[in-house]
Structure formats: C-alpha cells, structure tokens
Amino acid sequence: MTKKIADYEKYKKKSLMILIVLVLAWLGIGLFSLAAGSYNVPLTEILKAIVGKSEQANVNTIIYNLRLPRILTAMIGGTGLGIVGCVLQAILRNPLASSSTLGISQGASFGAAFAIIVLGAGVQGSAVSAVKFVNPFLISFYAFLGSIAVSFLILALSRFKKISAEGMILAGVALSAMFQGATTLLQFFANEVQLASVVFWAFGDLGRTGWREVIIMAVTVFVSGCYFMFSRWDYNALEVGEQTAISLGVNVNRVRIMNMLVCSITAAVIVSYLGIINFIGLVAPHIVRRFIGNNHVFLLPTSALMGGILLLVGDYIARMAITPVILPIGAITSFMGAPLFLYLLFKSGQRK
Amino acid sequence: MITVKEISFQYGKENPILENISFSAKAGESLAILGNNGAGKSTLLKCMNRILMPQQGRVLVDGQNIYQMPLHQVAQNLAFVEQKIPNSRLKVYDVVMLGRKPYIKWGIQKQDEEIVQAVLQQMDLQKMAVRYFDELSGGEQQKIMIARALAQQPKVLLLDEPTSSLDLRNQYEVLQLVRDIGRENQIAVVMVIHDLNLALRYCDKFLLMKDGRIYEYGSQEIITEQSIAEVYQVKVKIGILDGEKVILPCSHKI
Structure with missing residues (x-):
C-alpha cells in the first residue's frame, strides 16, 4: 500500500469518527434533555419509561406522553432541517440556500395566518403562556400548503423560464417578501386574538406534536x-461546476427539480408542525463543512445530525432559561444561529 | 476515433453560431480548434459533449451516435475539462473520484479506487491526494481536472482552453502531459486553444474556424500567414526556428 492511500484512509477514518461522535452526541443530548424539566426524573427511570416500564405511573406519563414526543420532534425536525439545508446549498451551489431563505418558511407563515384569520382556526383564551389552538390540524395543513405553494412557484419559474440556480435563489427571496407582505395584510385585518395566535404560531413550538x-x-x-x-x-459532481457535472453524466436540471421537490416537502412537513425555525438549516451544514469539507458522503449525515443537535440545544435553552416559562424556539435558534453564522463567516475569511 | 458530421447550432431564432461543421480525430491524435473570439469554438466543444444540443448533425464515437445514448454512457466515452476552474472544497482524491461518477451505481467499487490511484500515480499527484482542491495553485488544479477526466477512461478528451490560466512552465507541462497520455492511452484529444505557437507544437491536426464555419481543416500546412490574416485580421510572419514553425505578430492592421 502506497503512502497516499494511507493518507486518504486516515482522512476517511477521521470523517467517520466525526460522524460517530455526532451520532453519540445526538443521542446523548436527547437523553439528557429528557431528564431535564421541572419534574426531576432519574436517568434509570427515564430509560424504563421510554419502553413504558417505569413503576411510577406519573413518570411514564410525563416521559412517554409529554417529553419524549417533544425531544423526538427536536431530534427529527432538526435533522430534517439540517439535511435539507445541506442539499439545497449543494444543488443551488449557494451557501445561503436553506428553507427559510427560499421562502418556504414565509409560505408556511402565510398559510397558518390564513387558517387562523380567515378560516377561524385561532386561539381559545388569551393568556399567552397557555395558548390552545381551536383547530391545530387545519393550521398545519394550510401552513404545509403555503410552503409547498412557494416551492412550486419557484420550480415552475425555473421550468418554464429556464432560470439558473442563482435565479432560483433570487426568486425565493422575492417570493418570501411577497408572502410576508400578504401575511402582514392579513394581520392588518385581524382582531387582537387572531393577531396574537398568528404571532404565537410563528414563534415556533416543539410542544405541538403528539406521537x-x-x-x-x-x-x-x-x-x-x-x-x-x-x-x-x-451533489459532489455539482461541486466542480454545472457543465462539468453534465459532462459526468448528471442530468443537472432533473437533479435540481427532483431535489427541490423532495426538500420542500420535507421542510414543509417540519415547518407546518413546528412553526418557523430559522438558521438551523443554514448553519448546520456550515459547521460540519469546516471539519470535513464538501464530500457529501459525509457532509449529508453530519449536517443532519448537527441540525438535530442544534435544535435539541435550542430547545433545552428555551425550556430551562426561565423555567417554567418555555421561550419561543424560533427566537432561540435565530438568536443562537446568527452569531454562530457570523463567527463561521469571519473565521473562514474569503471562503464560503 | 471521433467523427463530427455536419453540426449546425443556433440559440432560438438568432443567427446560427455553427454551420455545417465536419471533422474527425483518431485515437492518439490531438486536434486544435483555432479561430477568432466568437467563432463558435467553445460552442462546438459543448455540442460534442451534449452540454448543448445542436439542431442538426451527429457526433460519432467509434461509430456510435452520442445523441442517442443515455447521459452516463456519453460520459463514459467523452471527458470534458471546462475552461473555468471551479472553487470546490473537495479533497483532490474525491475530485478525481468524480471521474468514476458515470460508472457508479450504488457506491464506489474496489475497481474505481484502483483506477483513481493509478491516475494519481500516472500524473504524479499522489502527494496532494488529501489536500483540498481550492487550496491549490491554478496549475495544480488544471492537472487535477485532467486527472479527473482520465479517470473517466474516455475515448475522447475535450479541453476548453486548458492553458488560459497557467504560467509558461505549466502551459508546456500540461500540454506535454495531455499529448503523452493521449498517445499512451489511445485517446483522441480535441482542444480549443488560443496560443498558435503552442498549438503548432503540441497538436497534430488543426481546425481553423471563422464566424461559425470551418475556414480550413488539416495538418500544419494550413497555418499560413494568409490564413491567419483572414481569420484573425492581423498580420503575422511565420518563420522556422530549430525546424519548428514559429508565428510572430507584426501589426494589427492589414
């Protein structure tokens, strides 16, 4: 075996190690989060409760019905947002691409606002800490429709007008603004209670999901x-340029459209249950990229795990910062994500 | 062996960019596409590679029409090195591995690893195999893109101005390498190139284009003071130095 193979094997091993560490961190932080909360539960009881075998009935209830769905939501939702961000950045060849910069979140906001204000799926009781939506299913459904509508508009534009990857990003920015405007207009005509519930929905909340x-x-x-x-x-082929990718046998147009479609459906499902959660999809791929570069064999799974970890940490902060009040998760991720993004930006200098 | 037959190309209803282009290059041979800016050289190269679809004509590689193949099969026959070098954060090894993309179905096979390692060795790039592509110099990057093209094990290698961003030494090195490898592996090399002296030195056949048409096509003899004056609208002198043709520009007025 020659020297260069040894070097490359070493790099592969390193990337694999990072992947394993992230898997362990993802599971570990998840378990740790399960234990954290206003009701103290020891770790052994938690492990028993996960399989529904705790002797204490109330521990079973708290873990199985309340905490576990919430933690799993964070783990799975964050993972989805992370991998979608990574794929969008790859197929659009743009480090700024993510579901929130492409207007998918804004579409969801508009859909939710429409369901609350026009269809009356709004809020019962006005105490913000105890908001209950009349018809959460309807809100999620319209949020899903809203975000899918945005992605279909972008796809239709790129299909019929043959716009470039850059054009798709710009179209996303334009559509974001448009849908944001539409949401604002709806809010203008809404009453106080409706307005409160629209805002509350958009905060993002990991507690809305059941099993x-x-x-x-x-x-x-x-x-x-x-x-x-x-x-x-x-995705790796696209890394060396669009034309070279075609010359390597990649049908770039089809790859772009299919992936946009899968990405927007995935992001729409997550966003419609969780509300607007910014920066996870944008930041997660950039963090792991610093350590393993752009080889998507490793970049995809690590971005996904990093997304899950970020959302878990965000959720932990949101729940524990001023217990028993749960801060809005969307605000926490933006608050955490933006400085992190800036740090990466200045640390890496001119590189993307 | 690549045969281009009667290719015509235009964007929409605009003026045609290529009109009725026909030529061929044998395995092991290198052909230079020459001509003024806007003559359609790069467009021709992209038509030969199916990045663009011409309205008329055929491209045959060993008798098979590439417009009737699936894309990955085209990529097994023709490799293309773009003029613009990408800014890509992949390890050099992974960039060269991309040459195996047309062959990969589920994952990398042992055979793919072996081919990549052989190409890296052939081009003396082993020592940078685990460096990031975007941290290397322009000359190194160009060589790696050529290595990637070779890993495709193509019958035809298409190069779009392979020397445009290289210094003098790297220009010679890259062209020498391409010619040697083409001859050794029996690959037909077709390159768009601006430097006429380099073309004379490293290519066997010449395709002189003007305004989307073939002005002349043949061996070194077609490069004359007169044909250059016609195509480029400049006056040159051609001399012989150490038995090689050398072109010296005189004046931009004819």
Whole structure:
C-alpha cells in the first residue's frame, strides 16, 4: 500500500469518527434533555419509561406522553432541517440556500395566518403562556400548503423560464417578501386574538406534536434522507461546476427539480408542525463543512445530525432559561444561529 | 476515433453560431480548434459533449451516435475539462473520484479506487491526494481536472482552453502531459486553444474556424500567414526556428 492511500484512509477514518461522535452526541443530548424539566426524573427511570416500564405511573406519563414526543420532534425536525439545508446549498451551489431563505418558511407563515384569520382556526383564551389552538390540524395543513405553494412557484419559474440556480435563489427571496407582505395584510385585518395566535404560531413550538405527528415527520425525514444519500455523488459532481457535472453524466436540471421537490416537502412537513425555525438549516451544514469539507458522503449525515443537535440545544435553552416559562424556539435558534453564522463567516475569511 | 458530421447550432431564432461543421480525430491524435473570439469554438466543444444540443448533425464515437445514448454512457466515452476552474472544497482524491461518477451505481467499487490511484500515480499527484482542491495553485488544479477526466477512461478528451490560466512552465507541462497520455492511452484529444505557437507544437491536426464555419481543416500546412490574416485580421510572419514553425505578430492592421 502506497503512502497516499494511507493518507486518504486516515482522512476517511477521521470523517467517520466525526460522524460517530455526532451520532453519540445526538443521542446523548436527547437523553439528557429528557431528564431535564421541572419534574426531576432519574436517568434509570427515564430509560424504563421510554419502553413504558417505569413503576411510577406519573413518570411514564410525563416521559412517554409529554417529553419524549417533544425531544423526538427536536431530534427529527432538526435533522430534517439540517439535511435539507445541506442539499439545497449543494444543488443551488449557494451557501445561503436553506428553507427559510427560499421562502418556504414565509409560505408556511402565510398559510397558518390564513387558517387562523380567515378560516377561524385561532386561539381559545388569551393568556399567552397557555395558548390552545381551536383547530391545530387545519393550521398545519394550510401552513404545509403555503410552503409547498412557494416551492412550486419557484420550480415552475425555473421550468418554464429556464432560470439558473442563482435565479432560483433570487426568486425565493422575492417570493418570501411577497408572502410576508400578504401575511402582514392579513394581520392588518385581524382582531387582537387572531393577531396574537398568528404571532404565537410563528414563534415556533416543539410542544405541538403528539406521537402521530412525530411518526409522520420521522417517516418523511427517513425517506427523503435515503433519497438524498442515494444522490450524494450528484451533489459532489455539482461541486466542480454545472457543465462539468453534465459532462459526468448528471442530468443537472432533473437533479435540481427532483431535489427541490423532495426538500420542500420535507421542510414543509417540519415547518407546518413546528412553526418557523430559522438558521438551523443554514448553519448546520456550515459547521460540519469546516471539519470535513464538501464530500457529501459525509457532509449529508453530519449536517443532519448537527441540525438535530442544534435544535435539541435550542430547545433545552428555551425550556430551562426561565423555567417554567418555555421561550419561543424560533427566537432561540435565530438568536443562537446568527452569531454562530457570523463567527463561521469571519473565521473562514474569503471562503464560503 | 471521433467523427463530427455536419453540426449546425443556433440559440432560438438568432443567427446560427455553427454551420455545417465536419471533422474527425483518431485515437492518439490531438486536434486544435483555432479561430477568432466568437467563432463558435467553445460552442462546438459543448455540442460534442451534449452540454448543448445542436439542431442538426451527429457526433460519432467509434461509430456510435452520442445523441442517442443515455447521459452516463456519453460520459463514459467523452471527458470534458471546462475552461473555468471551479472553487470546490473537495479533497483532490474525491475530485478525481468524480471521474468514476458515470460508472457508479450504488457506491464506489474496489475497481474505481484502483483506477483513481493509478491516475494519481500516472500524473504524479499522489502527494496532494488529501489536500483540498481550492487550496491549490491554478496549475495544480488544471492537472487535477485532467486527472479527473482520465479517470473517466474516455475515448475522447475535450479541453476548453486548458492553458488560459497557467504560467509558461505549466502551459508546456500540461500540454506535454495531455499529448503523452493521449498517445499512451489511445485517446483522441480535441482542444480549443488560443496560443498558435503552442498549438503548432503540441497538436497534430488543426481546425481553423471563422464566424461559425470551418475556414480550413488539416495538418500544419494550413497555418499560413494568409490564413491567419483572414481569420484573425492581423498580420503575422511565420518563420522556422530549430525546424519548428514559429508565428510572430507584426501589426494589427492589414
């Protein structure tokens, strides 16, 4: 075996180690988060409660019905947002691409606002700490429709007008502004209670999901994750330029459209259950990229795990900062994500 | 062996960019596409590679029409090195591995690893295999892109101005390497190149283009003071130095 192979094997081993560490961190922080809360539960009881075997009935209830869905939501939702961000950055060849910069979040906001204000799926009781939506399913459904509508508009534009990757990003920015404007208009005509619930929805909340929603998200993220992993060499080929990718046998247009579609469905499912959660999809790939570069064989799974870890940490801060009040997770991720992004930006100098 | 037959190309309803282009290059041979800016040289190269679809004509590689193949099969026959070098944060090894993309179905096979290692060795790039591509110099990057093209194991290698961003030494090195490898592996090399002296030195055949048409096509003899004056609208003198043709520009007025 020659020297250079040894070097490359070493690099592969290092990347694999990072991947394993992230898997452990993802699981570990998840477990740690399960233990954290206003009701103290020892770790052994938690492990028993996960499988529903704790002797204390109330521990079973707290862990199984309340904390576990919430933690799984953070783990799965963050993972999905992370991998979608990574794929969007790859296929659009733009470090700024993510579901929130492409207007998917704004579309969801508009859909939710429409359901609350026009269709009356709004809030019961006005105490902000105890908001209960009349019809959460309707809100999620319209949020999903809103975000899918934005992605279809972008795709239709790129299909019929043959716009470039850059054009798609710009179209996303334009559509974001448009949908934001539409949401503001709706809010202008809303009453106080409706306004409060629109704002509250957009804050983002990991506590809205029950087991059924967790399973829907898990299936969506798993299936799209498999699709993304299967396309990993397409993303690598795009790394060396669009024309070279075509010359390597990649049907760039089809790859772009199919991936946009899968990305927007995945992001729409997550956002419609969780609300607006910014920066996870943008920052997670950039963090791991610093350590392993752009080889998507490793970049995809590590971005996904990093997304999950960031959302778990965000959720932990949101719950523990001023217990028992739970701060809005969307605000926390933006508050954490932006400085992190700036740090990466200045640390890496001119590089993307 | 690549045969280009009667290719015509235009964008929409605009003026044609290529009109009725036909030529061929044998395995092991290198052909230079020459001509003024806007003559359609790069467009021709992209048509030969199916990045662009011409309205008329065929491109045959060993008798097979590439417009009737699936894309990955085209990539197994023709490799293309773009003029613009990408800014890519992949390890050099992974960039060269991309040459195996047309062959990869589920994952990398042992054979792919072996081919990549052989190419790295052939081009003396082993020592930078685990460096990031975007941290290397322009000359190194160009060589790596050529290595990537070779890992495709193509029958035809298409190069779009391979020396445009290289210094003098690297220009010679890269062209020498391409010619040697083309001959050794029996690959037909087709390159767009601006430097006429380099073209004379390293290519066997010449395709002189003007305004989307073939002005002349043949061996070194077609490069004359007169044909250059016609195509480029400049006056040159051609001398013989150490038995090689050398072109010296005189004046931009004819």
